[in-house]
Amino acid sequence: xxxxxxxxxxxxxxxxxxxxxxxxxxxxxxxxxSNYLDFYERTWKRIRRSRSISGYRGDANTNMxxxxxxxxxYLGLEANNTETSNDGVELLKIFSFxxxxxxxxxxxxxxxxxxxxxxxxxxxxxxSLKTTVASKGNVRL
Numbered sequence: 715x716x717x718x719x720x721x722x723x724x725x726x727x728x729x730x731x732x733x734x735x736x737x738x739x740x741x742x743x744x745x746x747x748s749n750y751l752d753f754y755e756r757t758w759k760r761i762r763r764s765r766s767i768s769g770y771r772g773d774a775n776t777n778m779x780x781x782x783x784x785x786x787x788y789l790g791l792e793a794n795n796t797e798t799s800n801d802g803v804e805l806l807k808i809f810s811f812x813x814x815x816x817x818x819x820x821x822x823x824x825x826x827x828x829x830x831x832x833x834x835x836x837x838x839x840x841x842s843l844k845t846t847v848a849s850k851g852n853v854r855l
Contacts, residue, residue, distance in 0.1 A: 715747060718748050718750070718751075719747065721751060722736055722747075722750055722751060722754075725754070726754075729780055731780050731784075732780045732782075732783045735780070735787050736750060736754070736783050736786075738787055739753070739787055739790060742787075742790055744786060744787075744790045753786065754783065757782050757785055757789075758778065758782045761778070761781065761782055761785060788803065788806055791803045791806070
């Protein structure tokens with residue numbers, strides 16, 4: 715197991731984000747630790763092929779380790795097809811339009827808290843409406 719992990723780390727140039735992506739893909743069951751590099755290589759080849767078809771002229775190796783591992787996670791989220799994974803795909807699509815420095819942690823925290831805040835406001839409004847209607851004696855609750 716250590717040999718596989720060491721080979722993965724070496725292949726990904728010890729880039730922290732790429733290593734996090736690799737670990738997540740393995741934890742999520744997209745592939746086993748022992749086969750991760752094969753899975754990664756297939757994804758890398760697919761990306762290189764699509765970039766050459768699209769006429770991309772940049773340095774082919776620039777950030778490709780991180781991009782390839784990100785693509786693996788993205789495809790895994792799409793394949794899960796749950797509400798949570800679909801939300802993750804939507805977030806990744808939105809974030810792709812931001813420059814990396816413009817994604818503030820505050821945005822993510824607010825997004826995580828908003829559903830519960832919205833629920834609280836809705837419940838208070840419903841309770842207030844019930845109280846108002848009941849106090850006027852128009853409707854029994």
